[in-house]
Amino acid sequence: MKAGAAFSADWLALREPFDAAARAASAPLLQALRARAPASGPWRVMDLGCGTGANLRWLAPRLGGAQQWLVIDHDESLLARWDHQPGFAPSDAGRLRWQGAGFSAEVLRRQTDLARGFAALPWAAAQLVTASALLDLVGEAWLRALVAHASGARATLFFALSVDGRHAWSPRDPHDAAVDTLFAAHQRRDKGLGPALGAQAVPMLARLLRERGYRVRLARSDWRVAAPHDPDGALQRALIEGLARAAQEQDPAQAPLVRGWRERRLAQVARGRLRVGHLDLLAWPAR
């Protein structure tokens, strides 16, 4: 039975500043991406699993120039939030316009399930296919389809903030590894886009793209979850609860171990530090 992937707007808002801070580490990828700006006309960008727009809010000002974005999500309530983004104004044909120093983005939202509606997306028009925090949800067949469609269009790909499985806690707990193993197994459940690859998604995408003649560059974009970035511990608490919930669901027989881990972790949030491993991937056709 497939479980749909639902993400609350509150969770996306909580993570956005950590995402933005983490993406600073992949600045060299951004520089390489900007070098691929179209010789004429606007950037034509497709953002898969756009949520409330964090990827566009980070990327559009850094890409610069004129841009046309098609942003895609299956969750209507997340897409509806774009109407209330500060600085976003209604434009023609249901589009939104967001402009600032050195950039102007036209944004068209599309409610589509990336499982069923994937092939029908306007691939031929896309110069840049992007997503943030999406890849752990997808399966191998979906990745193969992505690579086939994007390479058919000779599009550049920029996939940010994909988890790579690293959770480095300080101080350590004897049951960190056990909880991580259960969480990773839970992460590989089918979320509607095939048996999910979790932390293996980026290595597989990199391999598939290289096989298609793409050049691939990777950069780390780890979350650093600790004071002063997480002053009230809100993200750390949310991660502890999320890891514990998934671990218990994965193996209810391990509930006592997981409960103990959760209680110890919550008790030391004020001095706890966590690094969550992420990777950013940039790829473009080599010839």
Ligand SMILES: C[S@@+](CC[C@H](N)C(=O)[O-])C[C@H]1O[C@@H](n2cnc3c(N)ncnc32)[C@H](O)[C@@H]1O
């Ligand atoms: C972790 S969130 C990331 C959202 C956004 N890119 C960001 O960085 O804040 C994953 C997004 O993928 C969307 N999503 C998950 N499964 C989907 C599917 N089958 N079709 C379309 N969107 C999907 C979710 O609704 C959610 O907005």
